[in-house]
Amino acid sequence: MTTIYHNPRCRKSRETLAILEEKTEDITIVKYLETPPSVEELTEIIKFLNISPIDLVRKNETVWKENYKGKEITNTELISVLSKHPILIERPIVIKDNKAIIGRPPQKVVDIL
Incomplete structure (x- = not known):
């Protein structure tokens, strides 16, 4: 299962989603502006990204x-x-297993697939 925290209005997010759709079939799309992640979810995402919250x-x-x-x-x-x-959250974020990556540039997402 691959999850993308996606903003459809963002070009980089759309490009990242297109790469995911090309490379994998099992994708969960979270439109995080409509359904903001909880504090617990964000804490886990930050851990998976291995970054500080400010990043x-x-x-x-x-x-x-x-x-x-x-x-x-x-x-x-x-x-x-x-x-x-949630507008403050860098995007797109892609999570697979216990790893995550920010899709900037979008091609970076291939690193965790």
Whole structure:
């Protein structure tokens, strides 16, 4: 089973999904803006990605710049912020087994298939 946290309006996300559809048949598509991941799910995703929560943040988003940029935020608080404002989550994220990758560039997704 391969899961993609997908934003259909994002070109990179669409390109990554196209690669997945070409390479594998068993895909779960999570439109994370419509169904935001919980704090627990994000914690697991971050563990699978082997990154810090701040590395998952889209720092050019207005929500980030206006509300969080420059503030001291713990990792736990940051994960809650990402769950509350899923637009801040870097995309697309692809998970297979206990590994994950951010599909930027989209071809990186092949590394975990």
